[in-house]
Amino acid sequence: MLNKIMFGSLLLSFLLGAPLSSSFNQAHAAPPAAELFGKLPDIHDAALSPDSSKIAYIMNKDGRTVLAMTNLKEKESSPKAIGLGEGVKPEYVKWVNDHRVILSFWQSEESGGVPYRTGYLYSLDTNSMKGSILVDPSKSGRPSTGSRLAKSSVFRQFNNIVVDWLEDDPDHILMSYSENDNNIKPDIRRVNVSTGSDTVVQRGMPDVQYWYTDLTGEPRIGQGRADDSDASWVMRIRDSKTGDWNSADDYTGLESDTDIHGFTSNPDELIISSYQGQDTIGLYVYDLSKKSITRTIYHNNTYDATGVILSHDGDKIIGAKFTGDTPQTEMLGDTVTIMQNIREQFIGFTVDHIDQSQDGKTILFKVSSPYDPGAIMLYESSNKKFKKLAGLRPSLKPQELGEVVSISYSARDNQKIPSFVTLPPSITETSQFKNLPFIVLPHGGPYARDAKRFDYFAQFFATRGYGVLQMNFRGSEGYGKSFEQAGRDNWTVMQDDVEDGTKWLIEKGYADPDRICIAGWSYGGYAALMGAAKQPDLYTCAIAMAALTDIKGFMREQKQYRFGRQTSRAFIGNGFKDKDDIKANSPVKIAEDMTVPLFLAHGKYDQQVDFNQFRRMKSALRKSDANVTYMEFEKEDHYLSNEENRKAFFKGLDKFLERNLGKSEFAK
Structure with missing residues (x-):
């Protein structure tokens, strides 16, 4: 009204x-x-x-x-x-x-x-x-x-x-x-x-x-x-x-x-x-x-x-x-x-x-x-x-937020991956940048990108005393056709780039190898769940918001929309070799391999990633030994546009991190 x-x-x-x-x-x-x-x-x-x-x-x-x-x-x-x-x-x-x-x-x-x-x-x-x-x-x-x-x-x-x-x-x-x-x-x-x-x-x-x-x-x-x-x-x-x-x-x-x-x-x-x-x-x-x-x-x-x-x-x-x-x-x-x-x-x-x-x-x-x-x-x-x-956000003061630095690392095939690290506000000198608990935060899309700009999601983690790594893996847009196509044609490469970034943090001594959590929204949530399943020794926990979990099911769901079948095949299906490859890279099919604590959240009115993706993942995780925290939001979209729901999400996430990654000594 x-x-x-x-x-x-x-x-x-x-x-x-x-x-x-x-x-x-x-x-x-x-x-x-x-x-x-x-x-x-x-x-x-x-x-x-x-x-x-x-x-x-x-x-x-x-x-x-x-x-x-x-x-x-x-x-x-x-x-x-x-x-x-x-x-x-x-x-x-x-x-x-x-x-x-x-x-x-x-x-x-x-x-x-x-x-x-x-x-x-x-x-x-x-x-x-x-x-x-x-x-x-x-x-x-x-x-x-x-x-x-x-x-x-x-x-x-x-x-x-x-x-x-x-x-x-x-x-x-x-x-x-x-x-x-x-x-x-x-x-x-x-x-x-x-x-x-x-x-x-x-x-x-x-x-x-x-x-x-x-x-x-x-x-x-x-x-x-x-x-x-x-x-x-x-x-x-x-x-x-x-x-x-x-x-x-x-x-x-x-x-x-x-x-x-x-x-x-x-x-x-x-x-x-x-x-x-x-x-x-x-x-x-x-x-x-x-x-x-x-x-x-x-x-x-x-x-x-x-x-x-x-x-x-x-x-x-x-x-x-x-x-x-x-x-x-x-x-x-x-x-x-x-x-x-x-x-x-x-x-x-x-x-x-x-x-x-x-x-x-x-x-x-x-x-x-x-x-x-x-x-x-x-x-x-x-x-x-x-x-x-x-x-824009007067309740968040600059002195309470972390600095963001541009970095790049080499993937396993020596491809340079442009990335950004958000530091806890307590880190004021580069000499302090070592052995931090870290959040690895791949972006959604996947054909999108991160940049050195204000990011409320990354800053939330940083204010809790965690370093945050955001990488523009191959498949990210903005760096030219060949860089984007390299990921679009091979989803395994995108996941490898995320894994290589995590290992780079450890090799450089920036991250505490025993306190690294992988997190993401949409495709980033998919990458987080895949990381939890494929590299359980690398990650302490995983956070997935509005995550793609069932690739075959997602492509089937897209048929409800005009041109959905064709576009999902072009943007997703072409990134896998065959049906077996799709199955092997769908979190719902490898849920039993997820043993680290998980945090899953989803809105029931999500048009980009149907809520059924959450339901299937929840059902599949019953076969897993993972300790899972779930949050479901009524009449909510892909972005948590309702303020009360978004507040509840961050409060729940805060408790999950303190419980599973531990309170950071770098938090003020």
Whole structure:
């Protein structure tokens, strides 16, 4: 249920915080309570109005999520907010004009025992603080009332896909959705942001699930997967002169699975990211009329480009994103000088561009470091003034958190594995870095990666006095095609890289060989369970949150979803030799080999890794001698998005570690 709430001074105090830490040299206090790591970030997302007069926030406060607005120009005005209903999981907030914001959110639901998410857009007039859901799930053509934000019987899953924000039309946006429930052939529709009324701009086409428009709002690209045995990628391109739709097969260098980021002011110039014959992904301009790459925006021989930053109107390319040791942005064009001014004030911190005013003179950004959760900041280039708007996790103080260092080790075949070690806050000199109890923490995905940035999971362990090793094993993204493919094609290699990292810690004398626990979330949980089964002499205990446990069962479960069978085969099945190899590398099939203490947790509404994976593992472990701690969470997703559940998880984990790894002498 949406409730209009005036927070007054409560919200004002929340939006003001202590200054950022400037260096890692403060006295270390007692460890923060475990449940503080379960608190959701105070700010989930923020957006700046086109005229730079107002800020919209998605905020978490005292277990509630609210959408709040504050006027930057009126010093005496009180911020306004509406509470979001129970179970609402916000995605982002964006201004469509100077007095209206759009909130994208999801709800976890279940049908016939199958968990799924439903997406919505909520349009809010910030003057009256009244709003409605734009696309009525009942397909009656009327926007839903506020009460529908908390509860709906909708079965159409995707009601929040925006194709074009139409910067030159403040009253409309282009959305993609279909008349049927399963989004087989979504249309492009022009939707009035106030009334929710719509008109069809482009009818759906076979095998097209995603649409892209040029800067004039004309549909130009249709992309999706074909309903065939391989779910092959399909791309259709509309000629700007004839209006005919053509296959991407006719366009040299434009692969069907190319990532599309938009158009330049030239309606034939497409902004893409792809390999283009290189080992790493670059950002390019592709001219559809010439059917070729005409300009390289950004390319790095070591790291993949991960995204592009466009100006407020989408007319200019102002930045390229990539992740080295830390997430980075290479600013381009006029914004270089502004961002350089910002970065010079925050040496040692990562600066992430969030939004900017229509004239480009006011920048909204996030600043953080590996040991500082960070804050949302505002910079006005006209007077070169900075303003801190809100801290992200003010209950976690930099002086209570551990330093993060970049390292690399050699795997058994001499492949270098880039990694990060988070040290307990009590470690202030490298000479103290020896014989620590350790947590080995492989990331999820598995086709994801870790970086030198704030990680609440790693910092939780560090504040308990444990060192934390996070490795980007082969299969991790961001380091080029060959590095990622080496793991994707061989899951054994990924597990070997994790094991080799653990042995490296011992060989170097960094870790106490009798006190090493392996932990992970999702794929990381799978790696933890495999470590417990395959190397019981290496690990003292294992922690698995939302873990994949039954590979064959997982691939079977994915058949419930469109293209699930094909994608699970491509992303998982190809990493094993045959059915016997899959069986030998499924934790449920080797549960009897797990003898170390285990901690397993899972949400019952997990859509990424079905809760049945937890059930099967629990059943299989009855045959094991392992001492197992279980935590099950009702109506919970893959990420423990519910704050109370997340707090309970960390409190339970804290007790498990003290019981099985022992209280660390490096804890304060």
